[in-house]
Amino acid sequence: MSLTLAALLPLLAQIGPTGTQMQAPLDLPRKKAAVSGPPAPVTANPVVQRLRECLDLTQTDAAAAVTSAIAWRDGAVGSARVPAGHCLGLALSEQGDFAGAEAAFLGARADVSSSDSADKARLGTMAANAAMAAGGADRALGMLAAAQADARSAADKVLAAEVGIDRARALVAMKRDAEAAAVLAEARADAPGNGLAWLLSATLSRRAGKLGEAQAFIEKASAIAPQDPDIGLEAGVIAVLAARDDAARKSWRSVIATAPGSDQAKVAKGYLDQLDPGPTSEGR
Structure with a gap:
């Protein structure tokens, strides 16, 4: 049996063993092991x-x-x-x-083996993102449609949502915002805990002038990932467009506090300077 890409993905996010704490076991009589000695060394998979x-x-x-x-x-x-x-x-x-x-x-x-639909979806998405980086949004869109079909064939809703988010980005790049909004709605339904889907939905609604809808989306995103600086930036933009300047200041200051020195913090500082120009803006 071949080693699938899914089996190799932990290399990109090393996670240690977890488990619940066990109570002290009863002192049961046990038969002595037939052979004693050090355990055999674990050989790393060469692939x-x-x-x-x-x-x-x-x-x-x-x-x-x-x-x-x-x-x-x-x-x-x-x-x-x-x-x-x-x-x-x-x-x-x-x-x-x-x-x-x-x-x-x-x-x-x-x-990839024809039976490994999830692996096909992941690699197809990587190819599409490379195409997007090269300016080929139209080419990427076809790859992402195929990748999402692969994810659904694998019955992996979380993966389907992740692919859908990239599909929405490609659609926005092609100025097909209404289609992007529909794809993001599917992503939210597939993976309600994906904060990025809610953030991008908020951004798209805000650009369409639907500030009430954008506010609802960004509140959901904030509940999922309260310290995400991108969410904080967008929350502030939505607030200032709705003439809620104090809420905007709070959001942008939180970005500076939680992600100091980041690009997002620099943008937040710039927004604050625009909101309150003058020498008193220094140090916010």
Whole structure:
């Protein structure tokens, strides 16, 4: 059985073991083990280890990562080529070669087993994002439609919502805001706990002048991710457009407090300076 991309994703977000605290066990008599001694060493999966090394290399020497990933991919067969293609796409993205990254991700998607719809969805979404970065929103939209169909085939609503968010971005880039709003509504229904879906819905409604709707969306986003600086920025913009300047100040000050030194904090400071120009604005 081949190792799927889903099995490799934990490398991108290392999570330690969890569990509930156990009560002290009863002192039950046990039969002694037939053989005693140190446990056998755990051997790391060689594919996982190689992908880990390749992903690390993309952050320190993208050119070397490209060379390594190509050699790995060309020496593999079938679905064994998938992790190499995944790493190659990321390495090319780091170099700013988004067309190359798109091709690498699509190649990896083609190598995925036909039964692994979720993996196809993930790699198709990566290819679409590379296309978007290269200015190909129309091309990305087709890939994202296919990726969302793959996610639904895998019965993964959370993944379908994530793909839907990217579809909405592509639609907005093509000035198809009404379609984007409908796609975001589907994403909210599929994954109500996805704060980004609510944030983007708020932004889209605000741009359409629907401030009441935007306020409802941003309140939901804030409840899900209260310290997200992007949510704080948008909450302030919606508030100031609704002539609620005090609420806007509160939102933007919270961004500066929770994400000091970030790009969002700099934007928030600029907004505050526009709202209250003059020497007294310093230090807010």
